[in-house]
Amino acid sequence: MDRPLFLSVEGIDGSGKTTVVDFLVRRLEEHRIPCLRVREPGTTRVGERLRSLLLDSRLEGIHPWTEVLLYLASQNQQVKEVIRPALAKGTCVVADRFADATLAYQGWGRGLDIRAIEAVQREVLQGFRPHKTLLLDCPVDLALQRRSARTGGPDRLESESADFHERVRQGYLNLARxxxxxxxxxxxxxxxxxxxxxxxxxxxxxxxxxxx
Structure with missing residues (x-):
């Protein structure tokens, strides 16, 4: 490895992202490679506030474009405050989701114009994206079974219909192609x-x- 890498892990809820992120971080540490774990939305103080808002299952009526802008605000803050500075210091970054999730969830999932979302992302993030993205793909029914075994109730996005999550899954596969x-x-x-x-x-x- 001749440069610090920005790696992201994507997939629908229940695909196993947390386990894979744990594994990636552990393997990097075993090879004595400095690494930083982040999550989207979250990580920064601003991002964590946005996360609590966006995933609150009690909160209804958030317009899909409001979602896009709030997620993008978290991504922008995280890039400026955490990710770019870490890479500049030679530290690898492993992200539990990043900008691709907005395209999959709000674009394909909510049915918004993908090109319009990408245009806003390009303007704000200036083309910044992961070097490599690991997409964990699994059937929606299996992901739902895995989530049902978790403690605690589903968050606002996890509570969406199986059809919504299937659209998100197909959106991710489109991005990968x-x-x-x-x-x-x-x-x-x-x-x-x-x-x-x-x-x-x-x-x-x-x-x-x-x-x-």
Whole structure:
């Protein structure tokens, strides 16, 4: 690895993102590579306030474009305050979601104009995006089963219909087809050891953990 990497992990709720982010961070640390874990929305003080608002299951009536702008505000704050400074210091960044989630959830999920969202993102984020994105893909019914086993109730987006989450899933797959050089699609319906093996291959492709 000749530069600090910005890696993001995407997927519908219940796809296993948290487990994979944990694994990525652990593997980087094992190779003595400085790394920072972030989540979207969140991480910064502003982002965490926005997260509590956006995911509040008691809050109804948020307009889809209001969602876009609030998520983008979190992304912008995180890039300026955390991600760019970390990369500049030689620290890798592993993100539990980033800007692709807005395209998938608010674009395909809510039915907003994808090009319009991308135009706003380009203006605010100035083209900044992850070097590599790991997309955990699994059927919606399996993701729902996994989520039902969790403690605590669903957040505002998790409470959406299965049809909504299927649109989000297809949105992610569309994004992956558009940018095959950046996206690595992993079949997250497979047993965990097989999923993590694919993640390991991603790291090796970047030069991390590769044997001489």
């Amino acid at each position: 558009r940018e095959p050089q950046r996206f690595v699609v992993v079949d997250a319906s497979k047993p965990l050891d097989r999923v993590l093996r694919q993640v390991e291959h991603l790291l090796e492709s970047t030069g991390i953990g590769r044997t001489a």
